[in-house]
Amino acid sequence: MSNLEVLSIAELEAAAMEKMDKMTREYYNSGSDREITLRDNLAAFDRYRLRPRVLKDVSRIDTSTQLWGKKISFPLCIAPAAMAKLAHPSGEVGISRAAANAGVAVGLSSFSTSSMEDVVAQGAGAIDYAIQLYVFQNRKTSEVLVRRAERAGFKAVFLTVDTPYLGRRINEVRNRFKLPPHLQLLNFENPGDVAVYSENETKAHGGDKGKPPAAGAGVDSILPQGNVNDASLNWETDIQWLRSITKLEIWVKGILTAEDTLLAVQHGVDGIIISNHGGRQLDGVTSTLDALPECVAAAAGRIPVHIDGGIRRGTDIFKALALGADCCWVGRIPLWGLAYDGQAGVELALKLLYEEFKLCMSLAGCKSVKEISRDHLIRVKTDGTLARL
Numbered sequence: 001m002s003n004l005e006v007l008s009i010a011e012l013e014a015a016a017m018e019k020m021d022k023m024t025r026e027y028y029n030s031g032s033d034r035e036i037t038l039r040d041n042l043a044a045f046d047r048y049r050l051r052p053r054v055l056k057d058v059s060r061i062d063t064s065t066q067l068w069g070k071k072i073s074f075p076l077c078i079a080p081a082a083m084a085k086l087a088h089p090s091g092e093v094g095i096s097r098a099a100a101n102a103g104v105a106v107g108l109s110s111f112s113t114s115s116m117e118d119v120v121a122q123g124a125g126a127i128d129y130a131i132q133l134y135v136f137q138n139r140k141t142s143e144v145l146v147r148r149a150e151r152a153g154f155k156a157v158f159l160t161v162d163t164p165y166l167g168r169r170i171n172e173v174r175n176r177f178k179l180p181p182h183l184q185l186l187n188f189e190n191p192g193d194v195a196v197y198s199e200n201e202t203k204a205h206g207g208d209k210g211k212p213p214a215a216g217a218g219v220d221s222i223l224p225q226g227n228v229n230d231a232s233l234n235w236e237t238d239i240q241w242l243r244s245i246t247k248l249e250i251w252v253k254g255i256l257t258a259e260d261t262l263l264a265v266q267h268g269v270d271g272i273i274i275s276n277h278g279g280r281q282l283d284g285v286t287s288t289l290d291a292l293p294e295c296v297a298a299a300a301g302r303i304p305v306h307i308d309g310g311i312r313r314g315t316d317i318f319k320a321l322a323l324g325a326d327c328c329w330v331g332r333i334p335l336w337g338l339a340y341d342g343q344a345g346v347e348l349a350l351k352l353l354y355e356e357f358k359l360c361m362s363l364a365g366c367k368s369v370k371e372i373s374r375d376h377l378i379r380v381k382t383d384g385t386l387a388r389l
């Protein structure tokens with residue numbers, strides 16, 4: 001496989017699989033429980049076909065769009081995903097360099113294995129960054145992180161709201177997920193913020209294979225007891241709390257309904273990301289593409305609506321835009337790129353997606369992203385017949 005030329009994201013995924021150890025591969029790729037949502041995120045895109053228009057002079061195509069007042073080369077950015085150095089030593093820095101070369105924005109996980117300052121430095125002002133935020137029981141941990149991101153030049157906070165508790169990913173428990181000792185979570189400053197367990201403590205935390213694993217023996221074992229995600233997070237007080245500690249744009253990541261879209265608008269958030277955490281949280285929730293139309297209708301143009309989950313091809317980006325998304329984000333693909341060939345692998349992934357998207361726009365008769373509309377799609381019903389939107 002590794003000797004073959006990688007010509008699609010599917011081939012990149014296959015090539016990356018050979019490069020990762022079992023713990024990393026399964027941590028990156030899996031979803032929660034039966035993985036119904038993980039699979040449906042991808043399948044949803046196949047429930048639409050394209051309705052191309054012809055004779056539209058597509059000799060010049062503009063794939064670009066705007067995000068945070070800056071041009072991005074096409075509507076596809078890099079979603080925050082934890083611990084990229086499990087894939088490759090260049091980690092989030094490699095991803096950031098690739099994104100800067102491709103002209104797209106980056107979301108950085110709270111749990112990155114490169115420091116936020118190092119990551120932002122790679123963009124040299126050419127691209128923008130969002131810091132993804134987990135709100136911990138010790139709010140000070142989150143506050144310090146946000147203030148540091150503001151100083152480092154991030155443009156937005158992505159408040160992840162689908163994780164009051166982490167979903168149950170069987171692989172993490174079975175593989176006794178643990179951050180290898182040579183890696184560190186570099187966005188945390190105080191020793192008690194994240195847990196670095198000794199061998200004995202790891203056992204006490206569920207690492208003893210002879211015994212059933214303790215609750216929280218998955219990836220959340222990197223958090224110390226007493227400072228896990230704050231499950232009391234709520235609309236009534238916490239957008240306001242976040243607003244009181246930062247001037248950055250506040251985006252809510254993890255919305256799947258019109259009701260929550262309306263609440264996001266009412267609470268003055270700057271944008272939302274339709275997301276189910278890549279099928280890693282509540283299994284059985286709707287695919288993000290299926291959730292998108294009701295959220296777009298509820299937002300009614302008042303705030304930008306972005307989407308992540310299951311995007312693997314240029315045509316997927318096109319379909320999400322046709323259903324009203326302003327921009328798409330990818331989580332696993334950059335990790336696969338990194339595992340395959342470091343920064344160059346991420347660049348390859350972004351190039352493939354860019355070229356596929358551009359070709360799709362051309363062949364569907366769209367000269368600019370603004371021209372992509374619901375009229376370019378038709379839905380495949382369960383009985384196989386087609387229905388206009």
Ligand SMILES: Cc1cc2nc3c(=O)[nH]c(=O)nc-3n(C[C@H](O)[C@H](O)[C@H](O)COP(=O)(O)O)c2cc1C
Pocket residue numbers: 027028029041079080081082109110111132160253275276277278279280308309310311329330331332333
């Ligand atoms: C290995 C991995 C780690 C992730 N870590 C985070 C994280 O730290 N914070 C967060 O908000 N989302 C996290 N996500 C979710 C992504 O931001 C995104 O929602 C998801 O990956 C999109 O689905 P896709 O992988 O199909 O593109 C993670 C996803 C993966 C696969």
Ligand SMILES: CCCCC(=O)C(=O)O
Pocket residue numbers: 082111219220222223277280
């Ligand atoms: C405690 C780390 C959580 C990372 C994450 O969000 C994920 O694995 O999906």
